[in-house]
Amino acid sequence: MRAPHTLLSFSPSRVPSLLRQGKMTIAVVGLGRIGLPTAAILSKAGALVLGADINEEVVSSVNRGRCKFVDEPGLPQMVRDQVKAGRLQATTDVRRAVSRSDISIISVPTPVDDRKTPDYTAVKAASATIGHSLRKGSVVVVESTVGPGTVENLIQPILEAESGLKAGKDFGLASAPERSDPGNILGNMATVPRVVGATDPRTLRIISALYRTALGVNVIQARNPKTANAIKLTENLFRDVNIAFANEFSLLFEKLGIDAIEVINGCATKYNFLPHYPGAGVGGPCLTSNSYYLISEGVRAGNIPYLIRMAREINDRMPDHVVELVSEALNEVGKTVRGSRIALLGVAYKPNIKDVQLTPAEEIFKRITEMGGEISIHDPMYEGEMVFGTKVKSIDGAVVGADCVIIATGHKEFKSLNLQILAKQMRSRVLVDGRNLVDPGDAIRAGFAYRGVGRGR
Ligand SMILES: NC(=O)c1ccc[n+]([C@@H]2O[C@H](COP(=O)([O-])OP(=O)(O)OC[C@H]3O[C@@H](n4cnc5c(N)ncnc54)[C@H](O)[C@@H]3O)[C@@H](O)[C@H]2O)c1
Secondary structure: OOOOOOHHHOOHHHHHHHHHOOOOEEEEEOOOOOHHHHHHHHHHOOOEEEEEOOOHHHHHHHHOOOOOOOOOOOHHHHHHHHHHOOOEEEEOOHHHHHHOOOEEEEOOOOOEOOOOOEOOHHHHHHHHHHHHHOOOOOEEEEOOOOOOOHHHHHHHHHHHHHHOOOEOOOEEEEEOOOOOOOOOHHHHHOOOOEEEEEOOHHHHHHHHHHHHHHHOOOEEEOOOHHHHHHHHHHHHHHHHHHHHHHHHHHHHHHHHOOOHHHHHHHHOOOOOOOOOOOOOOOOOOOHHHHHHHHHHHHHHHOOOOHHHHHHHHHHHHHHHHHHHHHHHHHHHOOOOOOOOEEEEEOOOOOOOOOOOOOOHHHHHHHHHHHOOOEEEEEOOOOOOOEEOOEEOEOHHHHHOOOOEEEEOOOOHHHHOOOHHHHHHHOOOOEEEEOOOOOOHHHHHHOOOEEEEOOOEO
């Protein structure tokens, strides 16, 4: 009897036709902000996609063609279409999904714990489940963000122990870290080159062909999974460290009476300056945690990346600085935080998305509440919903009668605030701009005691 064809037995050049002809089955393990669009795109490219998630609500919602990521342009429609076409099916039975698939993609969360060390619980659990049902000749791809060496030293041993198979020989193992930005995931997936590293050359060619065909992007072939993960982490750390640098000199320039934004814009006129701006803090599941994956590997290797660690500390301190500005500006109009009504505009961790994971706005909210301020929140993405244990109001509901307005998220709606109307609606006129959306001159002309991060008085 002839052995059945497996993915690894095919030439990589066959991958595009296998995919387009619907002859490839792919399990996507974890149907979150990254896994769901990945599943939908692969299904649209022709694969039968079995989306596997341990959360029953997620599975039943996907099977009804629903998508909770309403802030991702095009995604709800794509999920609806693919489910309706029968090419995207969700299940809580991860083992069965894997046992039927040529490729299993890991897209589960990788947060950090309270001690700021990487929490790979979900990755370990997913690897064990996949290993249990792994087919000989199939491929496992890790899309979750992990520290360099985690695929080789943690995931591979689990897969091998559970399956009794050998990576690079019996099954392929690759890393293809996801590089998209929330709010434009589909757009990014279709344009940003995919970095891929694998434990063996054949898997590298097969997975490269898959991403090239399904996403239509260039593929950057890293020499191994740990280099692919290092690329992913370094690009995020580059951003975190640069933002910290902007925050650090902005705090100093505030004290020196220098407008940091004017400085940055001046610097940006030189060919080799890359502008980054100060703000109320860095949030979200990626930038706040990715540094710690590398710091953790550094500690293990006896080479601690101090600059990266310091950058995290600086960025984590920014919500406190915003509260200091609030206090200072309220004092200017003869008030204190205690007893003042404060409107917090924006709870999401970045502009124009509906996501409050590790948002700096929560720290501001907590500090103001601890100090005895009476705080109302408004965010266009969350109006009428409960966030931080309080109901999100309309903009008028939050600002009418307030003593102070804080802008904590750079949502597009806040760029066009009418300061004259705002001033009339408030009880006292204090404006603290944590995202530098408002022109300081306009705020002062409208009668506000104004503070902006990096702008001083
Ligand atoms: N969100 C982003 O902006 C972004 C960007 C790039 C990379 N990433 C990385 O992608 C990975 C996934 O992130 P996300 O934002 O999609 O997470 P998410 O929290 O939105 O979704 C993760 C999903 O995985 C499911 N899950 C957890 N454990 C599981 C298990 N053992 N088996 C099956 N399903 C399981 C959860 O129920 C959830 O539905 C993380 O490593 C993250 O760092 C995220």
